[in-house]
Amino acid sequence: MLWLGSGSAKFARYLAATIIAASFATVASAQTADTILFNGKILTVDKDFSQQEALAIGDGKILATGTSAAMKKLAGDKARLVDLGGRTVIPGLTDGHIHGIRAALTFGTEVNWIGVPTLKDALEKIRAAATAQSPGSWIVVAGGWTEAQFAEKRRPTPSEVAAIAPDNPVYIQHLYDWLLLSPKAMEALNIRDDNDVTPGGKLARDGDNKPTGIIEAGGNALGRIFDKLPKPTMEQQVDGSKKFFREMNTLGITGIVDGGGVSMYPASYQAVFKLWRDKQLTVRVAYHLCSPKPGGELADVQNLTQLLPPGFGDSMLHFNGPGEIIIWADWTDGDITPDGKAKLAEFLRWAASNGYTIQLHWNPDRTVHDLLDVIEGIDKDYPVRDLRWAVLHLYNASEDSLKRMKSLGLIWGVQDGLYFGGERLQKEVGAEQARMMPRIATAMKLGLVVGAGTDAHRVSSYNPFVSLQWYLDGTTIGGTKTRGDEEAPSRRQALEMYTRNSAFMANDDDKRGTLEPGKFADLAVLSADYMTAPVNDIGKIRSVLTMVGGKVVYAAPPFAEGR
Template sequence: MLLPRSGLAKFARYLAAVIVAASSATIASAQTADTILFNGKILTVDRDFSVQQALAIENGRIVATGPSADMKRLAGDKARLVDLGGRTVIPGLTDGHIHGIRAALTFGTEVNWIGVPTLKDALEKIRATAKTQKPGSWIVVAGGWTEEQFAEKRRPIPSEVAAIAPDNPVYIQHLYDWLLLTPKAIEALNIRSDADVTPGGKLELDAADKPTGVINANGNALGKIFDKLPKPTMEQQLDGSKKFFREMNSLGITGIVDGGGVSMYPASYQAVFKLWRDKQLTVRVAYHLCSPKPGSELADVQNLTQLLPPGFGDSMLHFNGPGEILIWADWTDGDITPDGKAKLAEFLRWAASKGYTIQLHWNPDRTVHDLIDVVEDINKDYPVRDLRWTVLHLYNASEDSLKRMKSLGLIWGVQDGLYFGGERLQREVGVDQARLMPRIATAMKLGLTVAGGTDAHRVSSYNPFVSLQWYLDGTTIGGTKTRGDEEAPSRQQALEMYTRNSAFMANDDDKRGTLEPGKFADLAVLSADYLTAPVSDIGKIRSVLTMVGGKVVHAAEPFTELALGPDR
């Protein structure tokens, strides 16, 4: 019996699928796996979001996934068999926009207020640190907290901080808008007037017109003040970097896309480079570079990248392109001047001609048309669709802006900044407008690639599960639900933002981001089931076993014994 043309096409597709499946089974059966994870709920995050019981690993890559019995048959004589006990496994998470290299440099010497529930507890951490520090040594809280997380709902005041650390200069930064300095800190930094904290900063004065120790400032001003603090030694930078990346591993993070940014200079990368050379990195790093100073951005980046072609590096660390701040004079938090637009166009045209991926910080939707106009013009000469250019932040993106971004193949990097600033957003734009910010569901319906991340650690927590929870429920750290459910992604979509989509942003989607045969065995075994746990509990999830390339980089109960093997 002859089949119609449509029937022949369907049969051909079916036959091809059978051949591929048989070929895959033959290849898998010929493999000898060195690690088998079985009796679990493995979220592969493949195109069908299939769920498997087990997976087999050989030489750091996934050989196959499927039923536990089938995967066990692939085990070699000396294979490590890990009973998951029904636990959920996800692809290792990749933070698509984080200032991780910068955070790592000082992680071992800073006081961390991320997730601390009360101001009393936060101040106790200052007190405890002061007891162990030498007089005159700095105590630094570099960000990642907000008063909304504290039960007291207030920020510290200079007098109470000075009282618990009288012999140490103390620096406490709130996001990128506020700074507290104790008297010893003001003296050490020689700050006497607004001229010492400008442009962008203003001293708060008391009734006698003397500085209180509080400085209201923007990111540029705070960055300049932060740069005056004593720098950790290289030994401290290496120690802090190891600790920070292990902290990431405990949260299921196996990769980051680092955005460069404020206070990042060529010397700032030396610690991560050394860990890379010494094969001590436990996260995969895709990093961006920006000019360290305003006025000569393009020339500086052209010079810095002469020996950094697109993709330079290896599977553990590679250069991903310029970003996130391309033109310092127009940091695109407000209106961009004609001169700034011309400089941005020149920079982006050069990046396109070289085939570089870029990340670009842009906040207001009312001006993003200037950026899109520039990209559309460049696209006539240098197609940008395959360059994976990313627009970061842009929480109030309109549907029209998202459509234009989609037409150019731009990626939208959405961080969880409004988890910390949702209440302020409601005051600024009103409750109804805030319900639409950010339009994640709309962007996904349009087919836009939306990638997840945190922008940590100065402006937010680096915890990816906090970010995932916020994507799903739109509720701030203070408990206010600001975004409506109509713009929420599904659980599957949110996980894709932090896995396959962020790996795509890093130009690594052919190597990681899903748990499919041939890809790196980057994965996290979770403390709770991401798909079924109450949304309000997702932020509490941790990894109990994290692997990068099949090597154990983090292990907690009941897998602690795996941390004692040669992989550690």
């Protein structure tokens, strides 16, 4: 066998080569390993949350876990032995609700403000883009930031943006509520009054009644404006997708459940399909589809799914069902009309009768009874318990709503949106109510499956460790603790949310989500011990070695020199 210490040059060359390699060495038998990870802290996340010292990998799957000595006995003659140096290994993380396919399309061409600490630094990124790009080319920040992250605690002004990028149209989106367009962008999009930013958008005006470039609008209006921007070429979309999924790998992510969403059309999936066909995906993708426009949602999805039976695809990419926008009336986060409720019932009845998994966007709790009424009616004819339907968001879910969800076998997909929006929530409902939101601990006591995710990248960061830290401490990006500890999950529970539970949402829990024999060797070796690191340091954790199906998709020192 080949001995590879964690700092050796041979090991670094091996890891670099295997990033795009088709497979590790052929195993001699079902019980012969081609890779051994030893001298570590293996968090298997099995039903007992057992901890082991080593694991053996063969043909892309976990063969066994146990002591270092026992696992080395399974090594074949050409096996690679990886000394973990005491580091913690977790199952690869699965983001249970993310708009990753959409984010990936423009990841190589957008300006990224995620995690930028000051507005000065953020504006410098705009300046750098304007310097690097030709006059007239678009500069786009499509979300993923909030003013609370900046030391200045404010958003950019139109005059600041115009001064640093006078010759470029600039688009800066804040979540799904606010947009800044530079003068060149306003001109290019021919936006002059409120009629140009429908439905419901409002142009801010100065003292002379001239538009400033600030637009206050919801998701529908912002989506329509975004759709008017020039699209990256297919080559740029594929390149951006590669870069985005590699970025996921640096964070220990090996799988995502993609929610589809605003500005997603059939053509939007071609880049990820190409990576899949070319066997270049480094993240397992379970994707959902929704109607790209209001009106005729059921007919649109029926047309899209004619050749997409439940689960269509393979272990790297598969169709996971309709969602997250079932009908656009339920995406407004307000009251649903009787007509909208009837359309929702028709759609969900069709989905249940065809055995589809569903992801359902829903806020707030005061109207979720409309959704649960519909599902209870359908459940009488088509039991939904085994369909793994998930209600997403619902940050203010009451205990009564959670009990109804449990009785129907629904999953609760909880994202870290309040990491960005906790202060706003406090102002809306008061500190005492906000400290109970979301009721993660209550949901777990009731026995619900609670999945984790980010909803990135327009409304949040895609960093799962930032998300894990927020689940545990309830503290916003601005440093305000808005949720009380009584509704916090334990570290074990939070990790289960991001591994086995999110794999369950992807209908993949029999294949991944834990480090158990027979499952895919999807794993991450961490830069710090998730179980013992100070809570306020969890957001700083990164992967130093990520594997998908036993293949190295990311390696950092000491496992790869020069990375």
